[in-house]
Amino acid sequence: MAATRLSGGAMVIAAQPRQVQNAIDSIWTTLAAIPDPEIPVISIVELGIVRDIEFDNGEVVVTVTPTYSGCPATEVIAAEIERALVACGLERFRVQIRLHPAWTTDWIAPAARERLRAFGIAPPGERAPQQTVDVSRLRRSSIATIACPRCGSSRTRELSRFGSTPCKAQYRCEDCLEPFDYFKPH
Amino acid sequence: MNRDEQLFDYLLRIADSDLVLAQRLGEWVGHGPVLEEDIALTNVGLDLLGQARLWYAYAGEVETRFAARGRCEDELALLRDASEFRNLLLVERPNGNYADTIARQFYFDVWHRLFLFQLSRSGDARVGEIAAKALKEVRYHVERSADWVIRLGDGTDESHAKMQAAVDELWMYTGEMFESDATDQALTIAGIGCDASALAHPWREQLSSILSEATLTLPTGAWMQSGGKRGVHTEQLGHLLAEMQWLQRAYPGAQW
Numbered sequence: 001m002a003a004t005r006l007s008g009g010a011m012v013i014a015a016q017p018r019q020v021q022n023a024i025d026s027i028w029t030t031l032a033a034i035p036d037p038e039i040p041v042i043s044i045v046e047l048g049i050v051r052d053i054e055f056d057n058g059e060v061v062v063t064v065t066p067t068y069s070g071c072p073a074t075e076v077i078a079a080e081i082e083r084a085l086v087a088c089g090l091e092r093f094r095v096q097i098r099l100h101p102a103w104t105t106d107w108i109a110p111a112a113r114e115r116l117r118a119f120g121i122a123p124p125g126e127r128a129p130q131q132t133v134d135v136s137r138l139r140r141s142s143i144a145t146i147a148c149p150r151c152g153s154s155r156t157r158e159l160s161r162f163g164s165t166p167c168k169a170q171y172r173c174e175d176c177l178e179p180f181d182y183f184k185p186h
Numbered sequence: 187m188n189r190d191e192q193l194f195d196y197l198l199r200i201a202d203s204d205l206v207l208a209q210r211l212g213e214w215v216g217h218g219p220v221l222e223e224d225i226a227l228t229n230v231g232l233d234l235l236g237q238a239r240l241w242y243a244y245a246g247e248v249e250t251r252f253a254a255r256g257r258c259e260d261e262l263a264l265l266r267d268a269s270e271f272r273n274l275l276l277v278e279r280p281n282g283n284y285a286d287t288i289a290r291q292f293y294f295d296v297w298h299r300l301f302l303f304q305l306s307r308s309g310d311a312r313v314g315e316i317a318a319k320a321l322k323e324v325r326y327h328v329e330r331s332a333d334w335v336i337r338l339g340d341g342t343d344e345s346h347a348k349m350q351a352a353v354d355e356l357w358m359y360t361g362e363m364f365e366s367d368a369t370d371q372a373l374t375i376a377g378i379g380c381d382a383s384a385l386a387h388p389w390r391e392q393l394s395s396i397l398s399e400a401t402l403t404l405p406t407g408a409w410m411q412s413g414g415k416r417g418v419h420t421e422q423l424g425h426l427l428a429e430m431q432w433l434q435r436a437y438p439g440a441q442w
């Protein structure tokens with residue numbers, strides 16, 4: 001029978017389904033408090049990269065799906081998760097990386113999108129394009145209108161497809177004249 | 187070579203091309219023509235570096251199936267010599283002027299996307315999932331490259347001349363992408379790899395549509411360079427590796 005210590009010192013006996021579920025819920029809550037290292041107004045859970053938390057023979061397994069292959073934050077995030085689990089008193093755990101299905105901005109929580117906007121980052125559209133289907137076309141068929149996160153104007157212009165982090169593009173508002181980041185649909 | 191040795195070699199070809207091109211793009215850091223381009227090139231390089239790491243990690247696992255041990259991604263990237271690299275000759279070409287860098291990237295990106303699309307349907311689940319992830323990133327690369335080819339080609343007389351010279355100059359390094367050797371054929375039959383020669387037609391179609399929009403002429407030369415897949419490289423790769431690998435060579439096992 002696997003036993004795991006959680007925050008508050010309570011022993012959770014992982015053989016009882018309800019207690020296992022409570023323990024898992026408690027870990028979700030803990031991880032939901034970890035901010036994304038590059039966009040601290042949203043948590044790693046809201047970003048949609050924590051895919052699964054489960055017990056495997058008394059060991060907690062946290063499954064993470066990275067955003068972009070080269071995202072330097074991935075290793076920082078894994079270390080943050082481990083630190084949080086240790087702080088909860090957990091001793092047996094591992095963080096595993098899952099590539100499939102690939103991360104998409106569709107997994108970003110709705111509430112987090114509004115917080116991105118308040119932070120000055122235009123959030124991605126509701127649905128990312130299905131780009132894996134048609135490779136016969138090279139270029140974008142149309143460019144979506146991106147509202148300025150500061151003044152709401154739709155008169156905005158793309159400055160560069162690539163911004164300060166791999167997940168963002170650089171835009172400029174033609175009304176308030178401020179530059180802003182746009183979280184690219186992915 | 188048995189199947190696993192072939193797969194190992196195949197994975198190195200993909201990873202090495204990603205890594206070498208990422209290193210080339212990294213050479214632009216601080217030298218981009220404008221800040222946005224400096225950032226864009228670095229972002230593309232970072233994507234390719236991340237993809238290279240995923241391929242190397244898998245290659246190291248496959249290596250354990252036929253060798254005493256599998257090398258880690260750092261050993262594969264930083265402790266092999268030029269003759270052991272399997273990258274396309276195209277990606278080791280020097281940066282040149284901005285049109286040269288854009289032409290190299292454009293040729294590579296259009297091919298890369300078609301190639302990854304095929305691999306995303308691989309019978310090897312791991313190959314398929316890495317390719318599917320990389321494919322999403324490469325979409326942005328190819329859009330940007332195509333935009334720049336058009337902007338420079340259909341720009342001033344000078345930018346047009348430089349862009350045309352760049353696509354002409356690099357043309358002879360493109361044939362290798364569509365060569366199918368014994369390894370390619372074996373892995374294609376096994377449903378793991380993709381038929382390199384089948385990519386030639388769609389690649390050329392997409393290329394010619396962008397070049398014509400850019401008012402540029404599609405090169406026609408039939409003679410092509412070859413050798414990267416067999417480890418026969420231009421001297422440029424040696425210089426690149428010397429810079430990329432010196433720290434691990436001078437201080438083996440050094441860590442941040």
Ligand SMILES: [Zn+2]
Pocket residue numbers: 148149150151152153173174175176177178
């Ligand atoms: Zn505005």
